[in-house]
Amino acid sequence: MGDAPITVTAEGLGKEFGEKVALRDLSLSLHRGEIFGLLGPNGAGKSTTLNLWMGFLKPTRGRATVCGLDCTRDHRAVMTRVGHLPEEPTLFDNLTGRELLSFVLTMRGLSKAERWRALDAWAERLGFAADLDQLVAGYSMGMRKKLALLAAMAHQPEVLLLDEPTNGLDPLVAREVRDMLVEQAAAGVTVVLSTHLLDVAERVCHRLGVIVRGELRALGDASEILAATGSGTLEEAFLALTAAPRSAR
Amino acid sequence: MRESLAQIRAIVAMLLTGVMNSLRRRQGNGALYIFPLLLVFLLVELARFGSRATDGMRAVLGLATPAKGLHYASLWLTELFVAIVALKFARIIPGRGSRSLFDQPLLRALPTHPVARFVVELGAASAAAVGFVILVWVPSVWGLHASPDARAVALTALSALVANLAATVFAMALYVVTARRLGGRPLDALRVIAAVVGFALIAGYSALGPIGAGVSTRLRVSAFVPAWSGYLPMRPVVTWLRAPHETLALGRAALGLGLAVGLSLWALLRRLREPYDLSLDAATAATPRAAWEPRLGAARAEFRALVRQAPYLPFAAPAFLAFFLTLSHGATSATGADLPLIVLMGLTAWATVVIGTALSGALSRRWRRVLWIPSVLGRDHTDSLRAATAVHTFLTAGLAFSVFALLLGARVPEPLWFLRMVAGLLVCLAAGQWLQVSAVFLLIDPSPDRLTGLSVGALLGVLATSLPTAALMVLLSATPLAQWLPLVSLLVLTAWSIERAAVARLGALRDPLGDPDAALRSWPALRTFGIALIAQVVTMQTGETVLALSPSGNLVLGYLAFAAVALPIGLDAARRHRPAPRWSRLRAVALGALTGALNFGLATLYAELASRRLGGAHGALSEALTAAAPTTRAALIAVAALLGPFAEELFFRGWLLYALPYDLGPRRARLAPVLTALSFAVLHAAEAWLPALVAGLLAGLLAARSRRLDASVAMHITNNSLVMATALGLFRGP
Structure with missing residues (x-):
C-alpha cells in the first residue's frame, strides 16, 4: 500500500463549533486502493472529519485535500471525484429510485446507458433491483441506504467517503456491501468508512484510526493497534483507547 | 454555461417529476388545511354580511348581495390555494424532513x-412570491375596475411599492443579520438573496393592495389585503404626486423615512458590536444578586432575556417613533383630525405592540408549553427560537402600524369608537400573535433548516395575522359590537385549536424542559375554562343578535358551546386523574342526590330571602320555558339538567380540583375545592353567585371525600332537575 499514490490527506486539520472542539489536529495520508476505517464512539468527530473532506464544513485550522485538491477551495472539483454516503440518507421522497439515480447521473453530466449497466448490476447484488421503480417514500431505512450507496458510486469516484455504510442493513446485504468495497479498493478506489462496528472495521479495513473526543488516539492496522494498547482483541483496544486520558497514545 | 443549463434543466425536471409523482399519491401537510378553514369561515361571514349586515357594512364593502360576497370570497379562496400550490411546487413548504433543496445531502x-444553484433558488423563492402576488391580484383588479380615478390609484400603488420595498429590505437585513448571528453557513447567503427577492415580490403584492383600495370610497376593501399594504408615509407622497407643488409634504415624508431608516440602521450596527446571548437559559442562568430580591431579580433577568431575544426591539423604538411622526403629519393633513388625537392613537398602537410583545415573552416563561411554543423545543432549537422571535417581533410591529394606518384612514367620529378600536386591536394582536407563532411551529418541522422554514413561517404568519386583523378592522369600523363578537370568538377558538394541535405535535419531540404532567396543570385547565366561557357567552350573543333565537334556544346553544369546548379536554383530563374511589358508586350517587336536593332547598331559600320570590334567573328560565316550542323546551331541559351538569362536573371536579394542587403545592392543596368553587361561582354569576359558590363547595367536598365523580354529578343533576321542575311550575301550588 505504501507505494500507491496518496489520494486523501489531512494536514493539522481542526474544526471547532463555537467553544466545542469537534476535531483536533488530525494529520494523516491515505493511499490509492486503501480502505481506511475511522473508529470512535458517538460524537467523537468521525462525521465531522468526513464532512471536512467533503468540503461541507470549513476547517477552523489545517487543510484537507482529496486527489491533491483543497476540499474547501475546490469544492466542486472534489465533488466530481468523491462519492459520499451520509449517515442519514435523506433522499427525494417523491422520486423512484431509478429517477433519483438518473437525476444524479444527469447532474454529473455522465452518459446514462453506460453507467446504468454497472448500477443495475450493483442493485442486483444488493437485492435491490426490484425496488428501483418504487417511490423512495416507501423505502425502508436499509433500502434508502442501498440507494444512497448506489448514488455515491454512480460516477465511479476515486474516493468513497462512507458514513456508517452497513448500519441498518441485514447481515447478507452487509456482507455484500463489504465485498463491494473490497472490490472497489482493489480497483484503485480509496475508501474511507466511519463506523462503530468493530468487526466490520477489522475484517475490511487495511488501516484504522481511532478518534475519541476529536482526537486521533491510534493509527495503524489492527495488529499495530492491538500491540500499541496491549490488548487481545480490537474491542478491548477500543475500550482502552476511549476510556484512557489524552496521553495514552 | 452549458453545464449549468443542463443542471437547471435536470433539477427542474426532477422537481416536476416529484410533483407529478406526489399528485399520484395522497400527501399533504394537514396543518395547511387550517388556513383554508379559517378563510372559509371569514368568507361565510362575508356572505352573511352581504345579506344581513348593517347598511354601514354594505356601503363600506359594496357587498350588497350574498352572491357578490361569495364571488369575492371564492376568488380569494382560489388564490390562497394557488399560493399554497406555488409554495409546494417550489418546495418551500416543507414536507417530511423540511430541508431546503440544496441542503439535501x-x-x-x-x-x-x-x-x-442560484437560478434554482431564485426561481423557487420567486414562484412562492408570485403565488402571493396572485393572491391579491384578482381582488385588486376588481377594485381598480370600480375605482373612479385610475391615475391616482396607479400612483398610490407605485409609491406603496417603493415604501414596501424599503421596508422589506430593512426587514431582510434584520433577517440576514439574525441568520448570520445564528451561525448560518456562507451558502445560506444565496438563499437569503433568493428570499430577499421573494420578499420584494411580496412587497409588490402588498403594493397592489392600494389598487384594490384605490382612492375610492371603497377604501376599506384594502383591509382585506394583508396588513403590509397599509404602509405608512404614503399619504404625503400621494399628496405630492397629485399636487407636485406641495413639496413640503414630500420633504416631510422623506425626512421621516430617512430618519427612521437611519435610526434603525444605527441601532442595528450598534447592536451588532455587542454580543448576543443566544442561550435559552439566559434567564435562568442569571441569578439575582441579593437573596432578598429574588422576584425582582427574576423579573429583571426575564426582561434582559427578552431584550436579548428580540434585541432590536428597544433600539427600534426611535425608528418607529420617527415613522409615526411622519405619519401623524400626513394623517393630519389627510383626515383633518386633531394632531394630538392622532398622536395619542399612534402612541397607543405602538405601546400595545411593545407591551404585547413583552408580555408574550414574559408569559412564555410560565406557559412554556402553551403560549410560546418554541421554548418547549429547548436548547437544541435555540436558533429557531431566536429567528422566530426576530421575525415575529418585526411582523408584529408592522401589523400595528398597518392597523394604525387603517385607523387613520377613517375619520374619528367619537371617543367610544376609538376605545373600541383599541380593544379590537388588543384582541386581534393577541389572536394574531398566537396564531402566528403556532403556525410557524406547526407548519415547520422544527429541525434543520431555519431560513427557508422561517420564511414560510413568516409568510404564513403574515397571512394568519393579517386576515383576522383585516376582517376585524372592517367589522370594527363599520358594525356594532355584537356583529364582530362571533368572529372574535371564532378566532380565539381557532387559535386555541391550532395551538393545541401544535402542542400535540410537539409532544412527540424531545422535550428537555418538559414536565410530563404539564397538560394536567391548572393553567391549561383555567385557560380551557376561560375559552369555554367565552365560547358560551359569545355564542349566546350571536344567537340573540344575529340568529334572533328565542331565549330558551339561545340557552341551549350556550350550553352546547360550553360543553363542546370543555367536554373533550375535560374527558381526557378526568380519565388521567382517576384516584382510587373511597365510596361505592351507589353510596356516591345516593349521597350526591341527597346533597343536590339539600342544595336546591338552600338556593330556593336564599332566593326567597333575597327577593321574596324566586330568583331572577329562575323567573327568566320559567318565562323562557313557557314561551318555548315543545322541542326547544325538551332540548333545554335535557341540556340544562343532564349535559350541562355532566360537562361542568367533568371540568371542575374532574380536572380543576386535581390540577390545582400541582400548582398550589402540598401546603395549600386544601384550597383547591375552594378555588374550584369560586370559579364555578364565576360561571354561574349571572344566575346567583352565592348559591353557586355553596353548590361548588358542596360538590367539591363530595368529590374529594368520595374520590368519585359520580357523587358530584348526581348532586348537580338533582339540583338542576329540581330547578327545571320548579321553572316548569311542577311544584306550584293550586
Whole structure:
C-alpha cells in the first residue's frame, strides 16, 4: 500500500463549533486502493472529519485535500471525484429510485446507458433491483441506504467517503456491501468508512484510526493497534483507547 | 454555461417529476388545511354580511348581495390555494424532513454549478412570491375596475411599492443579520438573496393592495389585503404626486423615512458590536444578586432575556417613533383630525405592540408549553427560537402600524369608537400573535433548516395575522359590537385549536424542559375554562343578535358551546386523574342526590330571602320555558339538567380540583375545592353567585371525600332537575 499514490490527506486539520472542539489536529495520508476505517464512539468527530473532506464544513485550522485538491477551495472539483454516503440518507421522497439515480447521473453530466449497466448490476447484488421503480417514500431505512450507496458510486469516484455504510442493513446485504468495497479498493478506489462496528472495521479495513473526543488516539492496522494498547482483541483496544486520558497514545 | 443549463434543466425536471409523482399519491401537510378553514369561515361571514349586515357594512364593502360576497370570497379562496400550490411546487413548504433543496445531502454531494444553484433558488423563492402576488391580484383588479380615478390609484400603488420595498429590505437585513448571528453557513447567503427577492415580490403584492383600495370610497376593501399594504408615509407622497407643488409634504415624508431608516440602521450596527446571548437559559442562568430580591431579580433577568431575544426591539423604538411622526403629519393633513388625537392613537398602537410583545415573552416563561411554543423545543432549537422571535417581533410591529394606518384612514367620529378600536386591536394582536407563532411551529418541522422554514413561517404568519386583523378592522369600523363578537370568538377558538394541535405535535419531540404532567396543570385547565366561557357567552350573543333565537334556544346553544369546548379536554383530563374511589358508586350517587336536593332547598331559600320570590334567573328560565316550542323546551331541559351538569362536573371536579394542587403545592392543596368553587361561582354569576359558590363547595367536598365523580354529578343533576321542575311550575301550588 505504501507505494500507491496518496489520494486523501489531512494536514493539522481542526474544526471547532463555537467553544466545542469537534476535531483536533488530525494529520494523516491515505493511499490509492486503501480502505481506511475511522473508529470512535458517538460524537467523537468521525462525521465531522468526513464532512471536512467533503468540503461541507470549513476547517477552523489545517487543510484537507482529496486527489491533491483543497476540499474547501475546490469544492466542486472534489465533488466530481468523491462519492459520499451520509449517515442519514435523506433522499427525494417523491422520486423512484431509478429517477433519483438518473437525476444524479444527469447532474454529473455522465452518459446514462453506460453507467446504468454497472448500477443495475450493483442493485442486483444488493437485492435491490426490484425496488428501483418504487417511490423512495416507501423505502425502508436499509433500502434508502442501498440507494444512497448506489448514488455515491454512480460516477465511479476515486474516493468513497462512507458514513456508517452497513448500519441498518441485514447481515447478507452487509456482507455484500463489504465485498463491494473490497472490490472497489482493489480497483484503485480509496475508501474511507466511519463506523462503530468493530468487526466490520477489522475484517475490511487495511488501516484504522481511532478518534475519541476529536482526537486521533491510534493509527495503524489492527495488529499495530492491538500491540500499541496491549490488548487481545480490537474491542478491548477500543475500550482502552476511549476510556484512557489524552496521553495514552 | 452549458453545464449549468443542463443542471437547471435536470433539477427542474426532477422537481416536476416529484410533483407529478406526489399528485399520484395522497400527501399533504394537514396543518395547511387550517388556513383554508379559517378563510372559509371569514368568507361565510362575508356572505352573511352581504345579506344581513348593517347598511354601514354594505356601503363600506359594496357587498350588497350574498352572491357578490361569495364571488369575492371564492376568488380569494382560489388564490390562497394557488399560493399554497406555488409554495409546494417550489418546495418551500416543507414536507417530511423540511430541508431546503440544496441542503439535501444528496444534492450537496453533487458538483452543482453555482449559477445553476442560484437560478434554482431564485426561481423557487420567486414562484412562492408570485403565488402571493396572485393572491391579491384578482381582488385588486376588481377594485381598480370600480375605482373612479385610475391615475391616482396607479400612483398610490407605485409609491406603496417603493415604501414596501424599503421596508422589506430593512426587514431582510434584520433577517440576514439574525441568520448570520445564528451561525448560518456562507451558502445560506444565496438563499437569503433568493428570499430577499421573494420578499420584494411580496412587497409588490402588498403594493397592489392600494389598487384594490384605490382612492375610492371603497377604501376599506384594502383591509382585506394583508396588513403590509397599509404602509405608512404614503399619504404625503400621494399628496405630492397629485399636487407636485406641495413639496413640503414630500420633504416631510422623506425626512421621516430617512430618519427612521437611519435610526434603525444605527441601532442595528450598534447592536451588532455587542454580543448576543443566544442561550435559552439566559434567564435562568442569571441569578439575582441579593437573596432578598429574588422576584425582582427574576423579573429583571426575564426582561434582559427578552431584550436579548428580540434585541432590536428597544433600539427600534426611535425608528418607529420617527415613522409615526411622519405619519401623524400626513394623517393630519389627510383626515383633518386633531394632531394630538392622532398622536395619542399612534402612541397607543405602538405601546400595545411593545407591551404585547413583552408580555408574550414574559408569559412564555410560565406557559412554556402553551403560549410560546418554541421554548418547549429547548436548547437544541435555540436558533429557531431566536429567528422566530426576530421575525415575529418585526411582523408584529408592522401589523400595528398597518392597523394604525387603517385607523387613520377613517375619520374619528367619537371617543367610544376609538376605545373600541383599541380593544379590537388588543384582541386581534393577541389572536394574531398566537396564531402566528403556532403556525410557524406547526407548519415547520422544527429541525434543520431555519431560513427557508422561517420564511414560510413568516409568510404564513403574515397571512394568519393579517386576515383576522383585516376582517376585524372592517367589522370594527363599520358594525356594532355584537356583529364582530362571533368572529372574535371564532378566532380565539381557532387559535386555541391550532395551538393545541401544535402542542400535540410537539409532544412527540424531545422535550428537555418538559414536565410530563404539564397538560394536567391548572393553567391549561383555567385557560380551557376561560375559552369555554367565552365560547358560551359569545355564542349566546350571536344567537340573540344575529340568529334572533328565542331565549330558551339561545340557552341551549350556550350550553352546547360550553360543553363542546370543555367536554373533550375535560374527558381526557378526568380519565388521567382517576384516584382510587373511597365510596361505592351507589353510596356516591345516593349521597350526591341527597346533597343536590339539600342544595336546591338552600338556593330556593336564599332566593326567597333575597327577593321574596324566586330568583331572577329562575323567573327568566320559567318565562323562557313557557314561551318555548315543545322541542326547544325538551332540548333545554335535557341540556340544562343532564349535559350541562355532566360537562361542568367533568371540568371542575374532574380536572380543576386535581390540577390545582400541582400548582398550589402540598401546603395549600386544601384550597383547591375552594378555588374550584369560586370559579364555578364565576360561571354561574349571572344566575346567583352565592348559591353557586355553596353548590361548588358542596360538590367539591363530595368529590374529594368520595374520590368519585359520580357523587358530584348526581348532586348537580338533582339540583338542576329540581330547578327545571320548579321553572316548569311542577311544584306550584293550586
